[in-house]
Amino acid sequence: MLSSGNLTAISSGEFPSQRLVAWKLFFLPDIQMLEIFIAIFIFTAIRSLRQRRKQGLPVWPVVGMLPSLVTGLRSNLYEWITEVLYHQNGTFRFKGPWFSSLHCVVTSDPRNIEHILKTEFLKYPKGSFFRETVHDLLGDGIFNADGEIWHKQRKTTSIEFHSAKFRQLTVESLHVLVHSRLLPIFDRHFVEHLVPIDLQDILLRLTFDNVCMIAFGVDPGCLSPNLPAIPFANAFEVATEATVLRFVTPQFIWKTMRYFNLGTEKSLKFALKEVNEFAMNVIEKRRREKVNEIERSDLLSVFMGLKDENGEPYSDKFLKDICVNFILAGRDTSSVALSWFFWLIDGNPEVEERILEEICRILKKRGEAGEGSSAGNVRFEVEEIKKMEYLEAAISEALRLFPSVPVDHKEVIKDDVLPDGTQLKKGTKVIYAIYAMARMEAIWGKDCYEFKPERWLKDGRFMTESAYRFTPFNGGPRLCLGKDFAYYQMKYISASIILRYRVKVAEKHLVVPKLALTMYMKYGLKVNLFKRDKKEIEKYF
Numbered sequence: 001m002l003s004s005g006n007l008t009a010i011s012s013g014e015f016p017s018q019r020l021v022a023w024k025l026f027f028l029p030d031i032q033m034l035e036i037f038i039a040i041f042i043f044t045a046i047r048s049l050r051q052r053r054k055q056g057l058p059v060w061p062v063v064g065m066l067p068s069l070v071t072g073l074r075s076n077l078y079e080w081i082t083e084v085l086y087h088q089n090g091t092f093r094f095k096g097p098w099f100s101s102l103h104c105v106v107t108s109d110p111r112n113i114e115h116i117l118k119t120e121f122l123k124y125p126k127g128s129f130f131r132e133t134v135h136d137l138l139g140d141g142i143f144n145a146d147g148e149i150w151h152k153q154r155k156t157t158s159i160e161f162h163s164a165k166f167r168q169l170t171v172e173s174l175h176v177l178v179h180s181r182l183l184p185i186f187d188r189h190f191v192e193h194l195v196p197i198d199l200q201d202i203l204l205r206l207t208f209d210n211v212c213m214i215a216f217g218v219d220p221g222c223l224s225p226n227l228p229a230i231p232f233a234n235a236f237e238v239a240t241e242a243t244v245l246r247f248v249t250p251q252f253i254w255k256t257m258r259y260f261n262l263g264t265e266k267s268l269k270f271a272l273k274e275v276n277e278f279a280m281n282v283i284e285k286r287r288r289e290k291v292n293e294i295e296r297s298d299l300l301s302v303f304m305g306l307k308d309e310n311g312e313p314y315s316d317k318f319l320k321d322i323c324v325n326f327i328l329a330g331r332d333t334s335s336v337a338l339s340w341f342f343w344l345i346d347g348n349p350e351v352e353e354r355i356l357e358e359i360c361r362i363l364k365k366r367g368e369a370g371e372g373s374s375a376g377n378v379r380f381e382v383e384e385i386k387k388m389e390y391l392e393a394a395i396s397e398a399l400r401l402f403p404s405v406p407v408d409h410k411e412v413i414k415d416d417v418l419p420d421g422t423q424l425k426k427g428t429k430v431i432y433a434i435y436a437m438a439r440m441e442a443i444w445g446k447d448c449y450e451f452k453p454e455r456w457l458k459d460g461r462f463m464t465e466s467a468y469r470f471t472p473f474n475g476g477p478r479l480c481l482g483k484d485f486a487y488y489q490m491k492y493i494s495a496s497i498i499l500r501y502r503v504k505v506a507e508k509h510l511v512v513p514k515l516a517l518t519m520y521m522k523y524g525l526k527v528n529l530f531k532r533d534k535k536e537i538e539k540y541f
């Protein structure tokens with residue numbers, strides 16, 4: 001034992017042999033500890049890196065695969081997922097920190113996706129993790145509901161969306177939005193030689209006005225000539241971004257941040273106030289109209305006429321959730337899809353030429369009525385839009401490469417085995433990586449990274465694909481309810497633009513995806529518009 005007396009003697013140099021003993025007693029344990037620590041560190045590092053070969057990513061003690069995820073988040077998360085899936089033959093198990101709820105299985109295998117979305121649909125609801133994560137934004141709306149609440153919303157919406165009245169509303173609203181708003185704004189931009197225009201912003205305005213018109217019977221007028229500031233739109237983007245961050249943050253962290261009103265949770269709270277206010281105004285306006293006996297037949301009015309399981313009319317909170325979900329469904333999906341489409345078209349002028357040629361060939365058939373050669377007056381008919389099959393192929397190809405919903409989520413409620421042999425314990429979260437699917441040679445062949453509308457055509461006719469290989473619209477009982485409308489809308493808007501303008505992405509404009517629920521371009525899409533020369537069109541007549 002060392003007493004304080006010994007220590008004094010050693011430090012004063014009186015007992016050299018004892019000095020050696022003391023040195024050993026004091027420093028050797030430290031050195032041994034250091035050696036042991038280094039040995040453990042090397043062992044863990046080697047073990048973690050070895051697991052990389054087996055599991056796709058190194059698994060570190062305590063934090064699991066989190067360090068790799070952070071690297072992915074810093075660059076392009078979707079590319080990062082693609083890379084890992086590619087090396088793991090389409091499925092990998094992500095191990096989050098032991099104290100978190102980030103563990104999940106990620107897959108891009110079409111067999112697994114069919115199993116989850118269709119064959120074993122009832123075993124794979126959205127689940128409690130998803131519901132809790134997005135509940136502040138989406139409440140009990142259709143995107144976030146399971147079971148009876150989902151089923152009732154789906155049935156009501158499906159009946160409404162398949163009605164003749166709805167179809168008429170979609171056709172009429174698009175005529176107005178494109179010809180009285182979009183094209184005049186483009187013309188003004190062209191005539192006045194303004195700075196490049198943000199096409200993504202314009203398209204978001206258009207689809208927002210459009211979904212409000214068809215779903216709630218209101219026209220917010222976001223796509224007006226002066227392009228007014230839209231507090232709702234900013235708030236909606238902040239809200240979806242902050243919500244998506246929750247998916248990659250350990251639950252107890254974001255919940256603590258929410259409780260103390262900190263960081264992104266604070267922004268989310270502010271943003272939700274704005275978003276909810278907008279939806280509540282729409283509902284209140286509709287209630288006032290009802291009092292004044294103004295009859296409406298849009299989706300919101302249909303829901304307002306229904307009763308809940310207690311026989312009571314739906315609460316304002318639930319109607320608000322329905323509105324917010326439809327805004328997300330209708331605004332953010334087709335607009336971002338079209339933005340990626342125009343970006344791809346700019347890099348592939350031969351595709352643009354073929355689209356233009358197809359539009360002109362269809363217009364030529366107008367015969368005597370032929371306003372065909374004067375692009376300025378052309379308003380497409382429903383049948384003409386249907387005939388644009390090459391355009392449909394090009395839009396599908398853009399959606400394949402840049403799906404508006406790049407990843408989606410399910411939770412298994414009973415132990416299960418996926419068709420590729422992956423074992424799932426009850427409660428496991430399953431992510432299906434739609435963006436990554438487009439980049440799998442096993443699904444789309446060696447040219448999977450190329451933008452090739454031709455892959456959708458057989459003998460010049462558009463061929464649909466299985467929803468489990470081409471999953472941007474989901475599949476099975478939860479297939480997107482707006483798919484037909486979205487195609488009509490995207491074809492109508494893009495054909496109307498391409499017939500009149502060449503859309504060129506502004507020089508040096510950086511195009512990268514943003515981390516949000518839908519795949520926005522992070523810096524928008526700055527473009528210059530060039531009005532087509534009459535000769536460019538006449539050569540096809």
Ligand code: HEM
Pocket residue numbers: 142143154157211329330331333334337403404405408409471472473474477478479480481482483485486
């Ligand atoms: C390019 C355009 C679109 C794409 C890529 C798209 C994609 C999707 C996807 C991936 C889902 C499944 C979401 C999930 O369950 O997590 C979905 C569902 C849905 N979509 Fe779309 N969508 C588009 C346009 C629209 C439009 C314009 C509307 C309506 C105006 C719409 C209405 C819906 C509805 C109501 C659902 C919920 C279906 C359900 O859960 O039963 N979508 N869509």
